[in-house]
Amino acid sequence: MGVSSYEPRSTALLFVDPYNDFLSEGGKAWPRVKTVAEQVNLLDHLRAIVATVRAAGIRLFIAPHRRWEAGDYESWAHPNPTQQGIMQRHTFARGEWGGDWHPDFAPQAGDIVAKEHWAQSGFANTDLDQQLRQHGITHLIIVGLLANTCVDSTARYAMELGYHVTLVRDATAAYSQELMHAAHELSAPTFAHAILTTADILSALSPSKR
Template identity: 65%
Template sequence: MRTWGGEFHPDLQPQDGAVMVKEHWGSSGFANTDLDFLLRMHGIHKVIIIGMIANTCLEATARFGSELGYHVTLVKDATAAFSQEAMHAAHEINGPTFDHAIVTTDELISAL
């Protein structure tokens, strides 16, 4: 799938039958998208947050998801930000107020 402004990395192409969320233009992956609808339609109640930028997009998505009633897990060593201060805020100050769990990749894999 290719759209203006972005494309999938060759190693991360969607597989046949993958559920695709419509594009969004804000910080949260939930705002102005069909993500909530698709998750509920598939009976998903837990979300795992990874990626970039920890203190903006990921934080907004995690907070929105929590407000919608999802169990939110943030994987702290699978996120990035532009400064250590921003990472600290996302993982140690703001995250604990809405994330249900903040774990490492190894902890997540062990729990799965």
Template identity: 55%
Template sequence: MDSLGPVYPPGHTALLLVDPYNDFLSEGGKFWPRLADVAGAVDLLANLRRIRQAIRCARWPLFFVPHHRAMPNDFDRWQHPTPWQQVTSQAQAFGKNSWGGQWHPHFMPEPGDTVAKEHWGANGFVGTDLDLLLKQQRISHVVVVGVIANTCIETTARHASELGYHVTLVTDATAALSHDAMFYAHEVNGPTYAHALLTTREFLARVPFTTDP
């Protein structure tokens, strides 16, 4: 952990927004009822909006890190699909060409944003072009937000650390299916690999706002 707090070098810091789908973040989404308690407790949606606005003002790049959009029988020929893959497949969560698999209306890619290839498991790097895309933009520091804290956020952020990136977790800009899962993701596991764990307020205090045209 950084003893004096993280420093984010201009031009080399990016926000990774993981899985901002309707099925996770919108009323009527398949997993929203299970996320809503924790999301409400940390003010997830408002914090994500604040962070996105701040990084736009600071002109930091935004990378979308999307989960595979489900189709029927995705895992029929897989030898060892994970329990989570089986659950999401049975529910057809973030279904391809479905409302649930569309971006939440407040978190849609805009011109200049980068959308990585979809990840099949919990890791935004495995089987995708995320590492290549980050390196092509000379990114060394990543700030990871989105859902779910103890699955895709933790796995993607841990892998980023293994690849040599400086990793920041914004602890109230994510959510999990239970408060216990949030606790272990941030209080137990996060400090073993993340270089900084900040609240939204703490993170925004380190983002250099600009009003330049």
């Protein structure tokens, strides 16, 4: 899929779940994501994209997962497998280091942090769509974790709502290369408007391309 044009006033970087538990050594989920994250050079790519969009005047939105609290999901009729795992592992626990932002990706002045999503889509039961529309956003560049769950679900939902969706294949990770393949080669081509590399998006956001 080809590179699109990204007008700063109507484009946003949407960063899904930039928590220590996913992105930092010592995080609860880091051991499961580490191999793929290091293979794709995830952290350096995320740093480069965040720095570039800030320099380009593109607004950054964060779509954060629900931070676990005692009692979450325990009385639900149908908690999904991920939620059942969170009940056991206490991933993204509120008030704990793992549920805090990775220090390189913490919100800065002007960033928008949406309400926390309970399952996989950053749009479901949150204010993300309202926040994006109130800021005039039509184009989303989506990065973060995990490629085959929250990123996939958030991006697909964005398409359903009428946004132009760009995925960056090496600015995300999953628990295996098979899951990365499923996300980028099987799922994303059915809904994403562009599937790029970090090098592609950095080039597209350079002043000469805008």
